[in-house]
Amino acid sequence: MLRAVPGSGGPLTAEFEIGYVGADGAEPRAILINSTEVRFELGKPVRVFSSRKRQRHFPGLWWSSTTGGHVGYESWLERDHLMLLDFDPAVVGIASQPFWLFWDENGRRRSHAPDYFARLVGGRAMVVDCRPAERIKPRDAVAFDAMRRACELVGWDYRLVGVPDPVLSTNVRWLAGYRHPRYRVPGIVAALREVFVNTAPLMAGAEEAGDPIVVLPVLFHLLWCGDLTAGLGTVLHDATPVTTVGAR
Structure with a gap:
């Protein structure tokens, strides 16, 4: 029996278990506290996204530059947070x-499958659920609270996120069109890093x-990768200030 975090609003004691699908297709189930070393980012989804006529959500696959493969999403809101x-x-x-x-x-x-698991630099874990506040029903709120308490118990970060900032999403969605490594042309990369010192x-x-038709895709790729930086709180435009990351 595992003890919940004091003051979390949950019962005095709560037992949490985890079930997942490993990269080899095996489906282990274990006490949460014994599962903190599992590489969930390498596993397979525990749920299959359904697709049918007239459904309100739009599932799909996002090619991730972080993983080099496809990651699923069940709605456009999930897609934006995955992005x-x-x-x-x-x-x-x-x-x-x-x-x-x-x-x-x-x-x-009860059971709940969070929308995303993210591995952070340094090995820390983060769990993400996506739901606008106005669409959280009482039963959902209980599940999200249980997930939050479970994450606190094992030292994982937990985020319950709603609609992201529209300007940031617009900018990042544009840059995402250039996230593939094919846009990383070495000679142009060097020239841009020098220009924006x-x-x-x-x-x-x-x-x-150089020729903007050739250069701009590489520039946007470098903004996506973080080699260049620009303020994304306003919509990107011709006069947006851009700087080489690490430049003095």
């Missing part, structure tokens, strides 16, 4: 529907580095 995880330099691994969390509630067994407007810097 932001992929863009985050602190994230080094991502898995969708990574495990089932099992616990007892009023004598009944001193902060310069986006288009002016691209023109200084």
Whole structure:
């Protein structure tokens, strides 16, 4: 029996179990406290996304530059947060529907599969659920609270996220179109890093580095990868200041 975090609002004691699908297809089930070393980012989804006529959600697959493979999403909201995880330099691994969390509630067994598991630089783990606040029903709130308490118990970060900032999402979605390594052309990369050692407007810097038609895809790729940086709180435009990361 595992003790919940004091003051969490849950029962005095709560037993959490984990069920997951390993990379080899095996389906282990174990007490949560004994599962903290599991590489959930390398496993398979525990749920299959359904697709049918007139459904309200839009499932799909996102090619992740972090993992080099496809990661599933069940809605456009999940897709946007998956995209932001992929863009985050602190994230080094991502898995969708990574495990089932099992616990007892009023004598009944409950389960919940979070939307994402992310492995962070340094090995720390983060669990993410995506749901706008206005769409959280009482039963969902109980599941999210159980997930939060379980993560606190084992030292994982937990995020319950709603609709992301629309400007940030718009900018990152644009840059995501250039996330593939094929846009990393060595000669142009070097030229852009040199041009933006001193902060310069986006288009002016691209023109200084060469033909913008050829240069801009590489520039956007470098912004995605973090080699270059720009403020993404306003919509990207020709005069957006861009700087080489690490430049003095």
